[in-house]
Amino acid sequence: MSEPHGYSEHDVQREVTELQSKSATAARIFDLRRIIGGLFVLYGIIVTIAGINPSDSSLDKSEGININLWTGLGMLLLGIFFLVWLKLRPTPPPVRR
Amino acid sequence: MQTPTKGAYLAAELRLPTNWVDYTILGIYFVVVLGIGFAARRSVKTSLDFFLSGRSLPAWITGLAFISANLAATEILGMAANSAQYGAYTVHWYWIGAIPAMVFLGLVMMPFYYGSKVRSVPEMLLLRFDKWAHLLSSALFAFAAILIAGVNLYALAIVVEALLGWPQWVAIVVAGAFVLAYITLGGLSSAIYNEVLQFFVILAALIPLSVLGLKKVGGWDGLTDRLTAEHGANFTTAWGGTGIGSANPLGANWLTIVLGLGFVLSFGYWTTNFAEVQRALSAKNLSAAQRTPLIAAFPKIFIVFLVMIPGLTAAALIPGFGTSDSGYQYNDAIPYLMEQLLPNGVLGIAVTGLLAAFMAGMAANVSSFNTVFTNDIWGRYVEKGRDDEYYVRFGRLITVIGVCASVGTAFLASSFSNIMSYLQTLFSFFNVPMFVVFIVGMFWKRASVKSGFWGLLAGTVAAMVNYFWIYQQGIIDIPSDQGANFVSAIVGFVAGAVVMVAVSLFTAPKPAEELQGLVYGTTSPGMSEPPAAGDDAWYRRPALLGWGAIVLAAACYIPFSF
Numbered sequence: 001m002s003e004p005h006g007y008s009e010h011d012v013q014r015e016v017t018e019l020q021s022k023s024a025t026a027a028r029i030f031d032l033r034r035i036i037g038g039l040f041v042l043y044g045i046i047v048t049i050a051g052i053n054p055s056d057s058s059l060d061k062s063e064g065i066n067i068n069l070w071t072g073l074g075m076l077l078l079g080i081f082f083l084v085w086l087k088l089r090p091t092p093p094p095v096r097r
Numbered sequence: 098m099q100t101p102t103k104g105a106y107l108a109a110e111l112r113l114p115t116n117w118v119d120y121t122i123l124g125i126y127f128v129v130v131l132g133i134g135f136a137a138r139r140s141v142k143t144s145l146d147f148f149l150s151g152r153s154l155p156a157w158i159t160g161l162a163f164i165s166a167n168l169a170a171t172e173i174l175g176m177a178a179n180s181a182q183y184g185a186y187t188v189h190w191y192w193i194g195a196i197p198a199m200v201f202l203g204l205v206m207m208p209f210y211y212g213s214k215v216r217s218v219p220e221m222l223l224l225r226f227d228k229w230a231h232l233l234s235s236a237l238f239a240f241a242a243i244l245i246a247g248v249n250l251y252a253l254a255i256v257v258e259a260l261l262g263w264p265q266w267v268a269i270v271v272a273g274a275f276v277l278a279y280i281t282l283g284g285l286s287s288a289i290y291n292e293v294l295q296f297f298v299i300l301a302a303l304i305p306l307s308v309l310g311l312k313k314v315g316g317w318d319g320l321t322d323r324l325t326a327e328h329g330a331n332f333t334t335a336w337g338g339t340g341i342g343s344a345n346p347l348g349a350n351w352l353t354i355v356l357g358l359g360f361v362l363s364f365g366y367w368t369t370n371f372a373e374v375q376r377a378l379s380a381k382n383l384s385a386a387q388r389t390p391l392i393a394a395f396p397k398i399f400i401v402f403l404v405m406i407p408g409l410t411a412a413a414l415i416p417g418f419g420t421s422d423s424g425y426q427y428n429d430a431i432p433y434l435m436e437q438l439l440p441n442g443v444l445g446i447a448v449t450g451l452l453a454a455f456m457a458g459m460a461a462n463v464s465s466f467n468t469v470f471t472n473d474i475w476g477r478y479v480e481k482g483r484d485d486e487y488y489v490r491f492g493r494l495i496t497v498i499g500v501c502a503s504v505g506t507a508f509l510a511s512s513f514s515n516i517m518s519y520l521q522t523l524f525s526f527f528n529v530p531m532f533v534v535f536i537v538g539m540f541w542k543r544a545s546v547k548s549g550f551w552g553l554l555a556g557t558v559a560a561m562v563n564y565f566w567i568y569q570q571g572i573i574d575i576p577s578d579q580g581a582n583f584v585s586a587i588v589g590f591v592a593g594a595v596v597m598v599a600v601s602l603f604t605a606p607k608p609a610e611e612l613q614g615l616v617y618g619t620t621s622p623g624m625s626e627p628p629a630a631g632d633d634a635w636y637r638r639p640a641l642l643g644w645g646a647i648v649l650a651a652a653c654y655i656p657f658s659f
Contacts, residue, residue, distance in 0.1 A: 008611060026153035035129065040297065059440075068443055
C-alpha cells in the first residue's frame with residue numbers, strides 16, 4: 001500500500017449524519033398523494049366527459065369499446081384512492097433524527 | 098434493461114389527429130410539473146436535500162421513482178420495437194434481465210450502499226478502493242449521463258415532430274427548459290415526484306392501448322395465431338429456438354441470455370447505475386431503501402405486457418411490420434396503434450404519457466449527473482471543504498450546464514445519429530466492469546485498493562474490443578447486435594474479474610479495520626440503527642418481498658415456455 005487512505009467511511013458517516021440533521025426535506029416537502037389525487041381526478045373528469053356521448057367515428061376507431069369512458073372512470077378512481085388514502089393516513093409529523 | 102439502440106425514426110404518416118382536449122391534458126401536465134418544482138423548492142436547505150432529498154422519502158415513492166427512472170420513453174418505444182422484431186423473447190429483458198438483479202440490489206447490496214451513507218455509487222468505490230477507481234467511474238458516469246439525457250431529448254424531438262408536427266428544435270428546447278426548471282428548483286425531490294406522477298400517467302396510456310390492441314387482433318389467441326402463421330411458432334415463446342447452435346432472430350442462445358443478459362448486463366445496470374441507485378439512497382431509512390427496488394420489481398414484472406402486446410399487435414396487423422416495404426419502423430409500433438385506436442381524450446393521455454416518459458428519462462440522468470459531478474468530482478478534487486451552501490449553489494449551476502450540454506448533444510445527435518448510437522453502445526459496456534469491481538470488492542476482502550481501477554479499465558476495454566473489433570469486424574460470427582451485446586458483456590465481466598485477481602495478488606490488501614461495512618459479512622456503524630416503528634410488518638419484510646418477486650417472475654415464464 002503506497003498512499004495512506006485519506007477518506008474513510010467514518011468521514012462519510014460524519015458528514016452525511018451532520019447534513020441529515022440539518023435537512024429540511026422531511027419537514028417541508030409536500031405530500032405527493034395530494035398532487036397525484038388532484039391530477040387524476042381532474043384528468044378522470046375530462047376523459048370521462050369526452051366519453052359521454054361518443055361519436056360513431058370515435059367508437060369505430062376504438063373497436064366499439066367506449067375507451068374514454070372506461071379510462072376516465074379508472075383515472076377518477078385512482079385519483080379518489082390517493083385522496084382517501086391521504087385523508088385516512090395524513091402526512092406524519094416529521095421525526096427529528 | 099438497457100434499451101436496444103436503434104435509430105428512432107418514425108414514419109411521417111403517423112401524425113396524430115390531436116384536438117383541443119388532448120392539448121388541454123398536455124398543458125395541465127406541464128403546469129403540474131412546474132408546480133412540483135416550485136413547491137419542492139422550499140424543502141431544499143442543505144446539499145443533502147438537493148442531491149438526495151435529505152434521505153427522507155417513503156419507500157412507495159422511491160420505489161415507483163426507481164421503476165419510472167427506467168421506464169423512459171426510449172425504453173417503452175424500444176421494447177415495443179423489440180417485441181415487433183423478436184417476439185416474446187422480450188420477456189427476458191424483464192423477468193430474467195431485471196427481477197433477479199433488482200432483488201439482489203435490495204437484499205444484498207443495499208445494506209452496504211445505504212448503511213455506509215455514501216451519496217453516490219462512485220463514492221462507494223472511493224471507500225473500498227482508491228481515488229483512481231473513484232475518478233474514473235465518476236468521470237465516465239458523468240459523461241454517459243449527459244449523453245443519454247441528450248439521446249432522450251433527441252428521441253423526444255423525433256417523436257414529437259412525427260406525432261404532433263412540432264419542429265425538432267422546438268421540442269428539444271421546450272422539454273429541456275422544463276426539466277431544467279424543475280430540477281434546478283427542487284433538486285432530486287422534484288425529479289422523483291415527477292417520476293412517480295409519470296408512472297401513473299404512462300400506465301393510463303398503455304393499458305387502454307394494450308386492451309384495444311388485443312381486441313383488434315381477436316384476443317391473445319387471435320394474436321398468437323396470426324403471429325405463428327407469419328413468423329413461426331417460436332415467435333410467441335420465451336425459449337423456443339434458443340438451444341445452443343440453433344438459429345433464432347435474437348441471435349442468442351439460452352446460455353448467453355442467462356449469463357449475458359440475466360446476469361452480467363442486468364446486474365451491471367440495476368445494481369451499479371447511479372441513476373437508479375440514487376432513488377433508493379434517498380429513502381428515509383435502511384428498510385425503505387431495501388424495499389425501493391423490491392417495490393419496483395412487482396410493476397416491472399407486469400409492465401412487459403404493456404409494451405410487448407402493442408409491439409406484437411403491430412407485427413400481427415401489418416405483414417412485415419418494421420421492414421422497409423411496410424413503410425413502418427419497429428419503433429413505430431406504439432405510435433401506430435395510438436393513431437389507429439385512440440380517440441381524442443385518451444389520445445391526449447397517451448401523448449402526455451410519452452412526453453412525460455421522455456422528460457423523466459432525461460431528468461433521471463440530469464439529477465444523477467449533477468450529484469456525481471458536484472460531490473464526486475468538483476467537491477472532492479477541485480473545490481474541497483467549502484461550506485454547504487456553496488455546493489447547493491454549485492449543484493444548481495451544474496444542472497443548468499448539464500441540461501445545456503444535453504440540449505447540445507441532442508442537436509449533435511440530429512446531425513450525426515450514427516455516431517450517437519455508436520456512443521450509446523460504447524457506454525452500455527461501462528456498467529458491466531462497474532459491477533465486477535463491486536461484486537469482487539464486496540465479497541473478496543483480499544481485493545486490493547489498486548485492483549479497482551485496473552479491473553474497471555480492463556473490463557471496459559475488453560467489452561469494447563469484443564464488440565467493436567471481434568464482432569463488428571466479423572472475426573467471430575454473432576447473428577445480431579443484441580446477441581453480440583450479451584457476449585461482449587460476458588467478456589467484459591471475465592476480463593475485469595481476472596485482472597482484479599491478478600492485480601490483487603501482487604499488491605497489498607486493504608487493512609481489515611478499513612473494510613468494516615464495505616465487505617460482505619462486516620457491518621458498518623450506520624447499520625445498527627433500530628428499525629422504525631411498523632417496519633416489522635410482514636408485508637414490509639425485504640426478504641419476503643424479494644423472494645416473492647422472484648417466484649412471481651419465474652411463474653410468469655411458465656405459460657411462455659411450453
